[in-house]
Amino acid sequence: MREKFKKRFLYLYTGELLAIISFILISCLLNLVYPELQLFSLYFFWGSFFLLEFILLQGIIYWRAKWKRLRNENISITPNKIINLLKFLKKINILLIFLCPILLYMDFLKCYQALPLKGLYISGFIYFFSLLEYINYYHIQLSYDNISDIRYLLKSKKLKQSCICKDFNINKNQ
Numbered sequence: 715m716r717e718k719f720k721k722r723f724l725y726l727y728t729g730e731l732l733a734i735i736s737f738i739l740i741s742c743l744l745n746l747v748y749p750e751l752q753l754f755s756l757y758f759f760w761g762s763f764f765l766l767e768f769i770l771l772q773g774i775i776y777w778r779a780k781w782k783r784l785r786n787e788n789i790s791i792t793p794n795k796i797i798n799l800l801k802f803l804k805k806i807n808i809l810l811i812f813l814c815p816i817l818l819y820m821d822f823l824k825c826y827q828a829l830p831l832k833g834l835y836i837s838g839f840i841y842f843f844s845l846l847e848y849i850n851y852y853h854i855q856l857s858y859d860n861i862s863d864i865r866y867l868l869k870s871k872k873l874k875q876s877c878i879c880k881d882f883n884i885n886k887n888q
Contacts, residue, residue: 719790730771741753751836756830761814761841763837763840765811766840773847775799807848814844852879854879
C-alpha cells in the first residue's frame with residue numbers, strides 16, 4: 715500500500731509540473747501562431763494565467779511534500795510547515811481570484827474600441843479553469859482519475875473533500 719501511495723504522490727506532483735511547463739509552452743505557441751488573439755497584451759490573460767500556474771505550483775509543493783515524507787520517513791502526513799504555507803497561499807489565491815475581474819475591466823478600459831474578443835474568451839476559460847483548480851485543491855475534490863475514487867463516487871453519490879482541506883482540518887484539531 716505504501717508503494718502505491720508513493721507512486722500516486724509522485725504521479726500527481728510530476729503531473730502538475732508537466733502541466734505548468736506545458737501551459738507555458740502552449741501559451742507561447744498560441745501567441746506566436748495566432749497573434750491576432752493579442753493574448754500577451756491582455757491584463758486579464760496574464761492575471762488568469764498567473765493564477766493557474768500559481769495554483770498548480772501549490773499542487774507541486776503539496777504532492778511533493780507528501781511523496782518525499784512517505785519516501786524518507788515512511789509516513790504520509792503532510793508536514794506542518796507545508797500546511798501553514800498552503801494556508802497562507804490560499805489567502806493569496808483569493809486575492810488573485812478577485813484581482814482577475816479587475817484586470818478584465820482594465821482591458822475593457824484600455825482597448826474597448828478594438829477588444830480582442832477571442833483572446834478574452836481564452837483568458838476567461840483559463841480563469842474558469844483556475845477557479846476549478848482552486849476548488850479542487852482547497853475545497854472539494856473535482857478530479858476522479860482512479861478506480862478507488864470512482865468507486866467512492868458511485869457508492870456515496872457525493873464528492874470528496876479535497877486532500878488539502880482534510881489536512882487543514884486535521885491540523886486545526888491538533
